[in-house]
Amino acid sequence: xxxxxxxxxxxxxxxxxxxxxxxxxxxxxxxxxxxxxxxxxxxxxxxxxxxxxxxxxxxxxxxxxxxxxxxxxxxxxxxxxxxxxxxxxxxxxxxxxxxxxxxxxxxxxxxxxxxxxxxxxxxxxxxxxxxxxxxxxxxxxxxxxxxxxxxxxxxxxxxxxxxxxxxxxxxxxxxxxxxxxxxxxxxxxxxxxxxxxxxxxxxxxxxxxxxx
Ligand code: BEZ
Numbered sequence: 325x326x327x328x329x330x331x332x333x334x335x336x337x338x339x340x341x342x343x344x345x346x347x348x349x350x351x352x353x354x355x356x357x358x359x360x361x362x363x364x365x366x367x368x369x370x371x372x373x374x375x376x377x378x379x380x381x382x383x384x385x386x387x388x389x390x391x392x393x394x395x396x397x398x399x400x401x402x403x404x405x406x407x408x409x410x411x412x413x414x415x416x417x418x419x420x421x422x423x424x425x426x427x428x429x430x431x432x433x434x435x436x437x438x439x440x441x442x443x444x445x446x447x448x449x450x451x452x453x454x455x456x457x458x459x460x461x462x463x464x465x466x467x468x469x470x471x472x473x474x475x476x477x478x479x480x481x482x483x484x485x486x487x488x489x490x491x492x493x494x495x496x497x498x499x500x501x502x503x504x505x506x507x508x509x510x511x512x513x514x515x516x517x518x519x520x521x522x523x524x525x526x527x528x529x530x531x532x533x534x535x536x
Pocket of ligand 1: 363364367368369370371444466467
């Protein structure tokens with residue numbers, strides 16, 4: 325069992341999946357990645373999540389984010405389950421699901437929380453930057469399906485703040501005003517952000533989304 329924190333290098337692994345053997349780093353290439361775990365195959369919430377994830381793949385692709393799911397069942401079980409997901413969700417699961425029967429990857433990423441369940445993974449989400457550092461970790465219980473709009477929203481924030489000296493405020497969505505990084509003086513900010521800087525308070529300066 326490993327504890328992974330923000331800024332750590334994402335552990336690499338090679339594992340079987342619904343699309344054959346995958347080496348994580350090779351799969352990510354030089355793009356971003358989202359790794360998300362599911363408690364088990366043939367479970368209702370996971371079925372809705374994977375169908376939804378498949379429908380969001382184009383949006384993750386646009387953001388250069390490779391999707392990789394994980395469940396603690398085997399590849400042949402995944403293959404049967406994917407047929408159900410495609411049928412009931414009216415979609416095509418178009419990214420790999422790791423077959424983690426021996427829980428090697430689940431352990432590596434601390435996806436099993438024994439006080440929640442000894443055998444099943446919780447709903448972990450890891451977002452990984454092109455330098456392979458972990459930029460975001462979210463953990464949901466098995467009883468709560470994830471919101472994929474929120475996952476896209478945090479990708480937008482992570483990608484914006486990786487390349488611009490800004491942070492994103494509460495409930496921010498791509499295109500809305502952002503916060504100037506506290507590390508920059510207001511005077512310097514006015515030189516950097518050509519769309520203007522509003523000083524609401526000396527520590528709270530807003531500027532339009534520099535990419536909008
Ligand atoms: C589900 O995906 O529906 C689920 C899995 C494990 C426990 C509870 C719900």
